[in-house]
Amino acid sequence: MTFQDLILQLQRYWGQQGCAILQPLDTEVGAGTFHPATFLRALGPKPWRAAYVQPCRRPGDARYGDNPNRLGHYYQFQVLIKPSPADVQELYIGSLRAIGIDLEKHDLRFVEDNWESPTLGAWGLGWEVWLDGMEVTQYTYFQQVAGYELDPISVELTYGLERLAMYLQGVDSVYDLVWVQTPDGPLHYRDVYHRNEVEQSRYNFELADTEHLFLQFQACESECRKLAAHGLALPAYDQCMKASHTFNLLQARGAISVAERARYIGRVRDLALLSARTWMGEVPPATGGAADEGGAR
Amino acid sequence: MKAELFLAVRCEELPARFVTLAVEQLAQGLQGLLKGLDHGAVRTWATPRRIAVAVADVAPARPVVEQLVLGPAAAAAFRDGQPTPAAVGFARGKGVAVEDLVVVDGPKGPVIAARTQQGGERTADVVAAGLSELVLGLRFPMSMRWQAGAARWARPIHEVIALYGGQRIEAEVAGIPTGTTTVGHRLSPAPFAVDSAEAWVEGLRRHHVEPDRAARRARIQADLQRAAAEAGAVVQVDEALLDEVTDLVEWPVPVLCTFDRELLDLPPRLLVESMRVHQRVFPLWQQDAPQRLDHRFLAVSNHPLGRQPDTAATIAGGNAKVIGARFHDARFFYAEDRRKRLEEHDAALARMQWIRGGGTMQDKARRVSRLARLLASDLGADREVAERAGRLCKADLATQMVGEFPELQGHVGRLLARLDGEAESTALAIEEHYLPRSASDGLPTTPAGRALALADRLDTLAGCFATGIRLKGSSDPLGLRRAAVGLLQLVLDAGLRRPLGALFDEALRGLGDEVQTKGSAGEARDELVEFTLTRLRALLRERHDTEVVDAVLDSGGSRDPVALEARVRALSELARSADFGPLKTTFKRVMGLTREHASAAYEPADLAHPAEQELHRALEAVVPRARKEAEALRYDRSLAALAELKAPVDALFDQVMVMAEDPAVRATRLGLLRAIAEEFRRVADFSLLSAE
Structure with a gap:
């Protein structure tokens, strides 16, 4: 199964389960959970079913294209269903079957894993799903998001696509993954992304201008607050995600000490919570002038 | 007819650490529910996806017990043969007809009474009524909700079986009605019927589940x-x-x-x-x-x-x-x-912050090294080894191995130190300086390891307190309580005779310009001593009477943990002897009488009464011995020597009035007693011990 077939099969399968197949968010995020289709839609009482691929950027995990298992940019396949269906475990196992994993031949185990994102003020309980000892999915029943106790509960399934594809294709390096068979032979993951890993690693670790990034972080922060004051949850949340990514870059550059780290996470969380409250209509939009002043502070 | 009661819950995969916890609570809760019902043996089964309890030979119903409930006085219950509102209300409250009320003799004369029946509840009804609360009442370290329900459990529940004598008990748990079928392993999904524990167990085994x-x-x-x-x-x-x-x-x-x-x-x-x-x-x-x-x-x-x-x-x-x-x-x-020597890894520590305002990890290693060198000879370690190991002990934090496998900190340092050709004792001290990691962990085995471990904890505590960090509530992200307990374990084990204040003074002196201190070093030291003594008190209370521990720790004087522990041990031992009661009475009185009299000075020439003179002579004789024994930490013998004063003190109390009217006489007598009290206080404050 090629890398793109894996994605297509998962999309088809979850589409058949009534999920809206969305496209990736066009902003840098560290995980599919950041996508508003998860973070914001998990809030409130309205049912929601969505599935999408999300490219994720983790600057600190970049390895100059040298490490066969680690990437600074990779794909997650994300499913969010609210309320969590009673048979979601069976649905999940059905998705494995859909991508050709025959459980007559593979060992499946659900190993406790409790997920927490201090940045998003969110936590949930669930498992790492182990296929023959390998973690292939994060399976989480969200309990709290942006500080809100959820009701009803959403279930989030996050597949690590590269890892799953490596296992299905039996290759030891992510760069040897076959993306698609072309008339001229296989196109590999290497052909698509290796150069990106090399160049982004240099940027992440060597060239990113930390002074500029610090300013950018502040700019995103005040822009987020200003937009929230206008009652614009989604643009405000965009700025929150940008602040989060900027923080990740600063960390990769080693510009933030261990002690400072907690403070920055707290600042991003404040923005996430503010965006979520705005989304829920709990931050009353102020009138023009006052809001701008509020934003500039 | 007695019959089997069987209860099984199937759920999504429980965390491994919850499985036993869950089934034990279920069994206990079920037995609680069956109170008053005769039953036989209780068996349990548990897997990540199911927990079950079977109780053999459960009686079909609780026995019926007849009870006579006394009510208001007969005189107030009936007027002219007619029931009063008091009687009507009483009958209604007890669920009997007014005609069925009887008159019996109460403690203060005739009263009306109702014959009521209790018990008789059918087993199936008892379980049906209590099932939901029983299952949902299990407590887990973490629990969750699912779907749109309000129920909380470790993971979503899928099926509940409740059988009495093979018959389904009708009930509902978290919106799920009880059933009579189950499924086995995911690869054997066909449901099968269950009418007993045995059918459940055998069926599961056929379907690739070992439930036991x-x-x-x-x-x-x-x-x-x-x-x-x-x-x-x-x-x-x-x-x-x-x-x-x-x-x-x-x-x-x-x-x-x-x-x-x-x-x-x-x-x-x-x-x-x-x-x-x-x-x-x-x-x-x-x-x-x-x-x-x-x-x-x-x-x-x-x-x-x-x-x-x-x-x-x-x-x-x-x-x-x-x-x-x-x-x-x-x-x-x-x-x-x-590829790099440990020393080169150490260079990277210059960019790694220890705590905010506490300098870098390299600064910390330098401080630990200095302290370890100072402590080395007292702990029987080689000074050069302690200093060298201190310099290198944090270097492995900069390695990629420890970055990836944090549990290997110290171990990687030791391996790299060996490869660098460092002395084996240096390499071992690097690994061991993280010990003890918890109160139940082992201590370092080498003297240099001990010196380093002690130095590291002293520096951690001193550095945190100096920068103004104090613990509030139970949270302790920097592990300060653990550091203080480790420090005490190390000091006690090594028998290191240093007052805590002196140890912390030395650690505080080692904090350089890299540490942004708040407040004075003196204040920090006093708070550190208090903080550590609180841990010592807790540590000693685990092994000795609270009262004994407090009498020693609150007697003032030296804050040398080794001596404090020896004093507690000696007093503890004495407290177990038969002579202790009378001894305590006498010296509690001495300490009580002299509480307000601060001066232990008196002129031996002013002692006029023979009982005073006798006590003075006895004191003169005992003091050098008691102090010498105390010096050598033989507090049992020190206390034994002081106990010799009991007879002359008792004689004094018998023969003279201490609180004499003449102020000069009174002051002399109180001075003499105060001198005795102070000798005792070198071990413990007897006035803090409870009277017999």
Whole structure:
């Protein structure tokens, strides 16, 4: 199964389960959970079913294209269903079957894993799903998001696509993954992304201008607050995600000490919570002038 | 007719650590529910996906008990043969008709009474009424909600079976009505009917679930031994891992997996920890050299077909791939790390902050090194070794190995130190300076390791307090309580005779400009001493009477933990002897009388009464002995010497009035007694002990 077939099969399968197949968010995020289709839609009482691929950027995990298992940019396949269906475990196992994993031949185990994102003020309980000892999915029943106790509960399934594809294709390096068979032979993951890993690693670790990034972080922060004051949850949340990514870059550059780290996470969380409250209509939009002043502070 | 009561809950995979916890609570709760019902043996079963309890021979109903409930006085209950509102209300309250009320003799004359019946509840009704609360009342370290329901449990519940005598008990748990069928392993999804515990157990076994936890555990253990023997290797079954794996699978089948032989050149501890902690698999050791790791390991799968060659090969392939990737990563890191000497890694610590305002990790290592050198001779360590090991003890934090496997901090430092040609004692001290990691952990085995461990804890505490960090509530993110307990364990074990204040003064003196201090060093020291004494008090109270511990710790004087512990031990021992009661009475009185009289001065020439003179002579004779013994920490003998004063003190109390009217006489007598009180206070404040 090629890398793109894996994605297509998962999309088809979850589409058949009534999920809206969305496209990736066009902003840098560290995980599919950041996508508003998860973070914001998990809030409130309205049912929601969505599935999408999300490219994720983790600057600190970049390895100059040298490490066969680690990437600074990779794909997650994300499913969010609210309320969590009673048979979601069976649905999940059905998705494995859909991508050709025959459980007559593979060992499946659900190993406790409790997920927490201090940045998003969110936590949930669930498992790492182990296929023959390998973690292939994060399976989480969200309990709290942006500080809100959820009701009803959403279930989030996050597949690590590269890892799953490596296992299905039996290759030891992510760069040897076959993306698609072309008339001229296989196109590999290497052909698509290796150069990106090399160049982004240099940027992440060597060239990113930390002074500029610090300013950018502040700019995103005040822009987020200003937009929230206008009652614009989604643009405000965009700025929150940008602040989060900027923080990740600063960390990769080693510009933030261990002690400072907690403070920055707290600042991003404040923005996430503010965006979520705005989304829920709990931050009353102020009138023009006052809001701008509020934003500039 | 007595019959079996059977209860089973099927759910999504429980965390392994919850499985036993869940079934024990269920069994206990069910027995609580059955109170008053005669029953036989209780059996339990548990897997990650189900917990069950069967109670044999449960009586069909609670026995009926007739009771006579007394009510208001007969005189107030009936007027002219007619019931008053008091009687009507009483009858209604007890659920009997007014005509059925009887008159009996109460303690203060005739009263009306109602004959009521209690008990008789049918077992099935009792269980039906209590089932939901019983199941949902289980307590887990963490619980969750699911779907749109309000129920909280460890993981979503899917099915509840409740049977009495084979009949379904009608009830509902978390919106799920009780049923009479269940399913086995995911690969045997066909439901089967259940009308008894036996049918449930047998059915599950047919459908690839071993529900008996003990049997599953024993099977894993035996299968691991067998598989290891077949592979020509040895397995050492770690009990904690065996427990965890038992609760991760319903149908255990071990699978032999391999990794590249060349990876065996990695530190064995890394390989073992990594397999155990991250992958929950059992490492194998070579049969002819049981100290040497084998390049194979055993994974316990949850696969009924795990013994079939193609399935086994697939499962082994996956496990091998994960382990292999992790080890290859580690190998790459280790090779990179080995390119640099520890000293060079240390340079990177200059960019690593210890705590905010507390300087870098390199600053910390330098301070630890200085302190370790100062403490070395007292702890029987070589000063050069202690200093050198101190300089290098944090360097491995900059290695990629420790970045990836934090549990190996210290160990990696030791391995690299060896490769650098450092002395073995230096290498060992680097590894050991993290000990004890908890109150129950072992202490460093080498003198230099002890010096370093003590120095590190002193510096951590001094550095945090100096920068203004104080603990509020129970949270302790920097592990200050653990550091103080470790410090005390080290000091007590080594018998290091230093007052806490002096130790902390030295640590505070070592804080350089890199530390942004708040407040004065004197204040920090006093708070550090208090903080550590609070831990010492808790530590001693675990082994001795609270009262004894407090009498010693609150007597003022030296804050030398070794002496404090010796005093507590001596007083504890004395408190167990038969003579203690009278002794305590006498000296409590001495201490009580002189509480307000601060001066222990008196002129021996002013002692006019023979009883005063006798006591003075006895005191003169006892004091040098008592102090000498105390000096050598032989507080039992010191106390024995002081106890000799009991007779002359009692004689004084008998023969003179201490609180004499003449102020001069009174002052002299109180001075003499105060001198005795102060000698005692060198061990403990007797006035803090309770009277008999």
